[in-house]
Amino acid sequence: MSDSRPGVFFLSDQLESPPQLGFQIHLLELIRAVAARVPTRGFCWTSAPPAPGDGLVALDPAAAPSGRLARKWHYLEHAFEHIDREGTPGSVAWVRSYSTALLALPGLRWRRRAGIRTVYDASSLERLEVQEGPGRFAAILRGIVLENLYPHFDVVRTLNDPMRDYLVRLGIPAERIIVIPVGAEPQAERWRPRDEPRRLLYVGSTSAWQGLPTLIEAMRILEQRAPQVTLSMAGPSRDDLAELALPANVRALGHVPHAGIGRVYLEHDLFVVPRPRSVVSETVTPMKVVEAMAYGMPILAMDLGAIRWATGADGAFLHREDGPEALAAAIEEAISDPGALVATGARAFERSARFSWDEIGRSVARELFGDR
Numbered sequence: 001m002s003d004s005r006p007g008v009f010f011l012s013d014q015l016e017s018p019p020q021l022g023f024q025i026h027l028l029e030l031i032r033a034v035a036a037r038v039p040t041r042g043f044c045w046t047s048a049p050p051a052p053g054d055g056l057v058a059l060d061p062a063a064a065p066s067g068r069l070a071r072k073w074h075y076l077e078h079a080f081e082h083i084d085r086e087g088t089p090g091s092v093a094w095v096r097s098y099s100t101a102l103l104a105l106p107g108l109r110w111r112r113r114a115g116i117r118t119v120y121d122a123s124s125l126e127r128l129e130v131q132e133g134p135g136r137f138a139a140i141l142r143g144i145v146l147e148n149l150y151p152h153f154d155v156v157r158t159l160n161d162p163m164r165d166y167l168v169r170l171g172i173p174a175e176r177i178i179v180i181p182v183g184a185e186p187q188a189e190r191w192r193p194r195d196e197p198r199r200l201l202y203v204g205s206t207s208a209w210q211g212l213p214t215l216i217e218a219m220r221i222l223e224q225r226a227p228q229v230t231l232s233m234a235g236p237s238r239d240d241l242a243e244l245a246l247p248a249n250v251r252a253l254g255h256v257p258h259a260g261i262g263r264v265y266l267e268h269d270l271f272v273v274p275r276p277r278s279v280v281s282e283t284v285t286p287m288k289v290v291e292a293m294a295y296g297m298p299i300l301a302m303d304l305g306a307i308r309w310a311t312g313a314d315g316a317f318l319h320r321e322d323g324p325e326a327l328a329a330a331i332e333e334a335i336s337d338p339g340a341l342v343a344t345g346a347r348a349f350e351r352s353a354r355f356s357w358d359e360i361g362r363s364v365a366r367e368l369f370g371d372r
Helices: 022-035 068-086 098-113 136-152 161-169 212-225 258-266 279-283 287-294 305-311 324-335 338-355 357-369
Strands: 008-016 040-045 056-059 092-095 117-121 155-158 177-179 199-203 230-234 250-254 270-273 299-302 317-319
Touching (some): 008 022, 008 098, 022 357, 056 068, 092 098, 098 136, 161 177, 161 279, 161 305, 199 258, 212 230, 270 324, 279 305, 287 305, 287 338, 299 305, 299 324, 305 317, 338 357
Parallel strands (some): 008 040, 040 056, 092 117, 117 155, 199 230, 199 270, 299 317
């Protein structure tokens, strides 16, 4: 980073280029957005040179020692060599992921004395999100450790106001929390209505807190009441769905690469987010909701704080009753009025401008550096 101004250094030992997972795509886009405003470096694992303009420092995984912990320590040492050499006073080390935060902890105090501030990216709440499965106990333990790590950082980044309020209840001072949402560029190719809207779309996993079992039960109800209505599911594999007996009006698309998800949005009539009411669903805004808004696609979801924060009260069909019967009724009502679908999608598209990466880059620069 040849610029002598304070800059931002992004550290996540899970960041790869090209990105493979949703959070990696989001983090890489965030790095690009910030790089357009202030000097920026992101550190990623890659065996090939990253794309020009990505603002990335490539770390070759083949050069790292074997063993998970040794590899992570190698990543952190390499990254902090850059920060200590290039970071001018006022610069920011932006940390994401549990292991990076834990390993970076011993050096935070003396780097703070050198004028390097630290941000922890609390863009997921693992203790809340992992509710079941063999890794549940370990995930809960990691989440508890993270919540005790937050106070050691100068600033905590979170995704929305409900998540900020959750962190305040944990004891993090509100003035040390910045709200920077996930982003998605408003798309030139917009969602368009069809004469007979009947194709529903779900994007996500089979985790209980995502609400897929409720949606499948709602489709069983619709199979009898509205047999023309179908559901496509992007994300879950056949193995993931092995224990769920799918009705005939449901089809699994499997994994859809991020580059192809826009086409899937445009081919369907209503995006359904079946998350039931819980602490995590009231707190975490799905990245896919922001993406669907960017295409002007109408969204149906439970009236949850984290979703209403993104869509507004009229940028989605928000229903308050839980359970398969209520969800089936809400779907029927939404698709029965093509005009309402169009109007709701248009409002979502207008609201999506606040989630453009340019706006997010501006927000990060303003929050971290003010008028400088």
